[in-house]
Amino acid sequence: MARKRAKAPAARETVTTVVVMRLYVAGKAPNSVKAIANLEAICRRYLKDRYKLEIVDVCEHPQRALADGVFVTPSLSKLSPAPTSNVIGNLSDTDNLLAALGLPAGDLQ
């Protein structure tokens, strides 16, 4: 089943940009587990609650991956804000991940 993790923006912030992402994983396979852990660590550190992440398990929902044009997992799609981007692999390359999410390295917001 696809897990949805939605974080509501903080009440005090009036103008916020929420980063919307979808991560495709293969069950509890090692790279998939690492990818989830790496992504959540980055999100907690850089985005606080300004993100929405949906995790799709391709073992259970292969048709979703095919429909979205995803051929390998783990695979992260940043859906908004524009421009969209993709990162393949276990997301251990933090700089690459930050660049794909449009976050300058070392920028703690």
Add this chain to the structure above:
Amino acid sequence: MRPEPAALSPSDIQAEAAFKDWVRRLVRGAAELQAFEGGQIDAVMDPESGNAILLPEAQAALQGTSRLVLNALDALPGEVCVLDSTGAVIITNRAWRAFVVAHAGAGLGVREGANFLEACRDAGAREHVQAEAVATGLHQVLAGGLELFRCDYVCYSPGGRCAFSLNIVGIARDGPVHAVVTRENVSERKRVDASRISGRTKAGRIAAVMQAGTTNRLLATLPAKEYEQLLGGLEPVQLTYGEVLYEPGEPIRHVYFPSDCLISLLTVVDGHRALEVGLVGREGMVGSRLAMGSTNSSVRALVQGTGRAMRMKSTRFLREFQRSPTLQRALFRFTDALMIQVTQTAACNRFHVVEERLARWLLMTRDRMLSSEFHLTHEFLADMLGVRRVGVTSAASALRRQKLIRYARGVITILDQRALEAAACSCYQRVQVMQLEAATHTA
């Protein structure tokens, strides 16, 4: 799915190479290829079959995880088994297997490959009611109607009487629901609890007995001096739904004074069919036949509502009975009231419709349990009323439609007692009036 790739035979190596070539053709773009070559990919999508195909490393890791999970199950002290959607046992842990060996198939000790529901159906006469309740709970979990089913039950194995606590949890994935059954032997804990209740000292024991015993009205009618005389022989016990206290023809070893539990007296016909002929709660005792000079039970005494009771060894009870005229009078009064109930029930079972009888039975249960909510299955009620299950279901539905009761997940709740009294047959009121008259005349 691909076959296992880790083996080293030349054909496997060839297959491995062919698979990698296939993936390289499939992946698009440098990033995907780079991640694949760097070992950061778990699965690729096969556009032809529409399935996700795990890479050899991911497969091996997941198999390792599966083994680890099985080992972890074995390390648990409690008994665990996993059932598929048909109730077949597909995984058991070490503690479960040890139980199966120790109890020789009794007490729902089901082997891997056997079916748990069938084991419930084939349970012995003494465990029949409890096994039926477990089967009903399991059916509900597997049908997705219930997330967790929990019950206590007692089993009689060659090793003696054991008390268990059983949990059944549904695992709902996209496919059919599976179930995890966990069981804990609580005999020791119950024994410790009972000894804690009874206390180590005589004074503590008597205080505990007084506390638990005064809720039994038969004991409460005794003068303080008589009651104190009995205290030394009374022992608080916890009785569990479905537990059988006596079978017809078996010797009566203890008499029971219910505090907040409920006991059904059933007459067994043709060796297997049973019909309830009497209901005993806090107003009376079970085993009063001893006082009439018989040492064996004529009925099956079945615990129908879990709760506490005081019990006394038969020999001690007979001594006390012969010694105390007050106890004799109290017992005769109760036996008379029970006779009124039994004779009225006999006529009621013959002449009144199921719906009226069900309403009467629910009211009688409520009066004795002092609760408007009780755990019951339709099968159990069918046994109590001597009708087929469909008869109970339609009668219960009729009462539910009139908003007199609520029925959900094996729990019946009386919503409107007055209206239920109106829906019951005249036997309910009649027994109450006759018992009241009898009590007034003898008092």
